[in-house]
Amino acid sequence: MAGQSGSVQQQDSLNRYLLFFPHRKNIPVDVHSFTGVETLSQPYRYTLRFTSPEQNLPINAVLNQTAEFVLRAPNPNATWHRQSPWLPVRHINGVITSFSRIKSSGDEAFYECVLEHELALLDRNYRSAVYIGTSVPELVTKLMQDSGYFDGYNIDFDKLSHTYPRREMIIQWKETDLTFIRRLLAEVGIWFRFENHDQVPTETVVIFGDSAGRYIFRDKKLPYVRNSGLTSYNEYITDLEEQHTLIPKNVLVRTYNYRDPQSPQTDKTIETHDIPDGVTTGREYHYADHYLTKGDLDGEEGETATFYARLRYERLLNDQSILKATTSDPELQPGMMFTPTGPIPDSFKSGYLISSMTISGSRAEHYRATLGGIPYLNGYSFRPALLARPVIAGSVPARVAAIVGDKTYAGVDAQGRYCVKFDFDLDEQREGFESALVRLGRPYAGDKYGFHFPLLDKTEVAVMFENGDPDRPYIAQAMHDGARPDLVTNRNDTRNIIRTAGLNKIRLEDRRGKEHVKISTEYEKSQLSVGHLVDAEGKPRGEGVEARTDNRMTLRAAKGMLITTEAQPRAQGQQLDMADAVAQLEKALSLARTLQQSALTAGADPVETDPQTMLKQTMNMLSGAGILTYAGEGLAQVTPQSLQLSAGKDLIATAGNNATVNVVKKLSMAVGDKLSLFVRKLGIQMIAGAGDINAQAQRGAMHMLSQQDFTLTSTEGKMNGSAKQGMQFTCGGGGIRISPNGLVTIFSPTGIELKGPNLKYDGPESAQVQTPSFNKGAFKQRYQLHSPDDDQQILANKKFRMTSSSGQVIEGMTDSDGYTPLIDADDLDTLKMELME
Known part of the structure; x- marks a missing residue:
């Protein structure tokens, strides 16, 4: 710690206190008086008053210039051993942050300046920023180096006792860099102090510590003397004060981690034999500290539940016993541990850690320092007081940032989280890593169900923060902006629209008298429109319901389907109301049964009504997996190609009036068992306008019967008849019989008349008729x-x-x-x- 600048040492002065400007060595100054404040985890600050023969020191010669303030003491051995007349005590380096000219006389001017450590300059840098994937020590080092006032050698994080994990994201919100650094360090229990470089006293190193191992342990014993009003050449300590307060007996910490909803909690008590019994009571409960895991039993693993519980209890222990003292020793400084000697109170006997000091001195008065500190206790360390974490009220604008790859689609991770680029973030070098992954707030969510419209790259979002905590953001909602306008404006303010970037759309029109709903996708222009149908320009093009696609369409219902024109005014009635359709089925069944009875009476094969009865039962209320189609004014199925009606069992067609089949070319019917035709009233008419009529009974007999006349006529040809086993024509008992051997017999019970102008008898003649053969394997x-x-x-x-x-x-x-x-x-x-x- 001790050291001096050669330039300062050369000054010929009897003053114990020297002020030197390294970059303006020609400025003559003489320290008049000073006050100083030094505290652990804060930059020191000295207010120096000095005189100078220069009546008008230039502002830029002092302000924002480095300076050295040296405290020295006379060397009692200088006369005898030809040593330097002065011994350096402390060397305080820094920069001038304030400069004033107070008054002047004919000989000199009186000035005042403020000397602070360079770390205090970071209090002039005010901003909001986002830091990704860094630990607290790494981030503090970066901010100090980026300021331009620090290099690696004057930042010392080398001997930390804990390991600090890299955080997903840390946000600095409307804070100076110094406030931000002090807040972060305090939250994880890291404190800092200042120490002159052991090789270059004009350089000051910032020492960071998180345990008692980074204290300055001083072997020198400092005597305690009661204040008698006299002065002493030797350093001493006086005016010992102590203040004790009750603290909670233990600390409970708890947080919510959505990655693991079973949030760990730790109830942690630190035991120490140095605390008298009965001075603790109650419990302190803290919610929402920043940790993800429970941690080890003793809290040695940094930023865990146990770690924060221990840290909070150590802060309570810091506040339980406050020790104060006054000293004349200029070598004492914050972070130093020493033990007073003499009749001291018990609280000072374990050792005294200096955490703060207020200093004063002048040409006329001796050096004096008022100390504040805590007793030394094994097992715990000094912890800086927490600084208020900034609260972000309301929302902050940001834009969705695609993580990697194709930015056409949403860049979400395996948990559906997004990366966002905060509008206040000035760093443009982290494309794809602008923030930690943040969740999207939704109106409905659950275990693999919920409500999520993926947000695309550059979409504006309003980001909010849990309890206003800058390090706990979530996307509250997406927003339209000037570059990405709203899809509902004053041009179409009667519409309610859900439309994706791929033009999948649900549109609900509320204009009175023109209400409609449309669901559509651009793929193959597949659409479902309900209500008042309009085209792309809003012009009417129909009413009702329309389902269309440029590709295929399927209607599928496992338990049945009803297609009907039966009205249900104002959507009254039940889903399966089908009274008209069932009535039509019953009417068809009744007609079939009537014709069935007529066929039985006529001796024709009757119509089978059992399948029709079963079908009606199946269709009624869709008790089976059937399709019932009903149209009150008619039903048409038309196609320019083929139409097939196929039934695995029975095909039933019933008409209450006429049935017409019109076929331009050929009508073919193939029946496996039997064809039965029955006409109840007006007969059967078969006419071939051209071509033959061919009727065959290939494996059975043919019977033709009429109640009245039976006529066979060929208007322009001949009529042939043949039979292989014989023919017989009879009427009234007489007839003609032709036997298989060709014998013709004419017989009559009353007589035979032959009329004609000629009767000719010739010899025998035979006619050969080719008998058709039937292929037995035709089917x-x-x-x-x-x-x-x-x-x-x-x-x-x-x-x-x-x-x-x-x-x-x-x-x-x-x-x-x-x-x-x-x-x-x-x-x-x-x-x-x-x-x-």
Whole structure:
């Protein structure tokens, strides 16, 4: 600590106190008096009054100039050993932050200046800033070096007892750099003091400590003497004072960490035998300290729950016993530990740590320092008092910053958090790392459910802070601005709109009489419009409901679907109200039953009404997975291509009036078992306007019966009749019989009349008629086998077994296209198919 400047030492003065300006060595000054304040974790400040023969010292010669203030004492051995007449005691370096000319005389002028450590200059730098991924010691070092007043050698964090983690983000909000540094250090319990460089006394090192290991332990014993009004050449200590207060017995800290909602809490008590019993009571509870983990048992791991609980209790211990004293020793300074000797109070016996001092001295008065401090206790250290953390009221504007990659989409992390660029942040060098990841406040959230519209790069957001804490931001809401205007303005203020950047949209129009809802996406222009339909320019284009897409559309309902034009005025009634549709089904069933009875009476095969009855039951209230379609004024299905109606079981068509089938080219009907046609009143009319009529009973008989006349006529051709086993025409008991061998017999019970102008008898003649043959295997078909879940997955080259409802079993193998061989399909009932491998 002791040292001196050669230039100062050369000054020929009897003054114990010297002031020297290294950059203006020609300024003659003589210290008149001084006062000083030195406190742990604060820059020291000395107010110096001096005289100078120069009546008008230039302001820039003193203000903002480095200076050295030297305290020295006479050397008692100087005469005998030819040593320097002065011994250096303290060397205080700094910069002049205030300069005043107080008065002057004919010989000299009287000035006053303030000397402070360079760290005090950081109190002139006021700002708001964001710091990412740094620890408290690292950030303090950076701020000091960025100021230009410090290099690595005069910043000493080398002997910290704790390890301090890097924080995601630290925000400086409307603070000077010095206030910000002192606040951060106090929050983690790091204090600092000043010490002259051991090699260069004109340089001052800032020593940072977080334990008693960084105290200055002085071996020198300083005697305590009671104040008698006399003076002494030797240094001493006097006016010992002590003040004791009750403190809480323990400290509880708790916080909420959304990353792990089971927030750790620690109830921590520090025990020390140096505190008398019964001087603690109560408990102090602190919420929302900045930590993420519980930490080790003794709080040695920095910035954990246990660490902060211990830190807060140590601050209480610092305030429990306040010790004061007065001394004449100029070597004492904050951060120094010493033990007074003599009849001292018990509180001073364990050692006395100086935490603050107020100093004064002059040409006329001896050096005097009033000390403030605490007793030395094993297991705890001095902790600077907490500075008020700034509170950010309201919101702060910011913009979403894409983390990495494509900025077309939201840059969220695995937890759905965003990086933001605060508008007050002047640092433009951290693209993609402008802030820690912050959460987005939403009106609804839960376990993998909630409400989240991703925010894109450059979106303006209003950021708020939990309890106003600058280090706990969250996005409160997104905002429109001049560059990104609102989608609802005075031009369309009757609309309520949700629209994404990809133009997915939900629009709700509230204009009276023109209300509508539209849900749309740009992909294939898929849209659902409800109500008053308008085009892109707001012009009407319809009413009701419209669903459209440039691609495919599917309607799927597992339990049934009702499509109806039955009215429900003002949305009254139940979902499955279908009275008109059910009435129509019952009417069709009644008509079918009436015609069924008529067919039975006429001897025709009756209409089967059981499937129709079952279908009506299924459709009624959609008790089964069916589709019921009803249209009060008619129903049309039209296509310029093909229309297929297919039923796995029964196909039923009922008309209360007429049924018309118009086919331009060919009408084909194939029936597996039987075709039964019954007409109740007006008969059957079959006319071929061109071409033949071909009626065959290929495996049975043909019967044609009429109650009245039966006419066979060929207007321009001939009529042929043939039969392989014989023919017979009869009427009234007589007739013509032709046997299979060609014998013709004419018989009559009353007589035979032959009329004609000629009757000719010739020899035998035979007519050969080719009898059509019928292919017994005409009804054959093959089947293509596929996976039950995917009709595109063909089962090729697979062995199968097919069992018909009659019990017939057919085995075979599918070909490369999954087809079976041709199978006799006389039995068109249910077929059971199974694979054999």
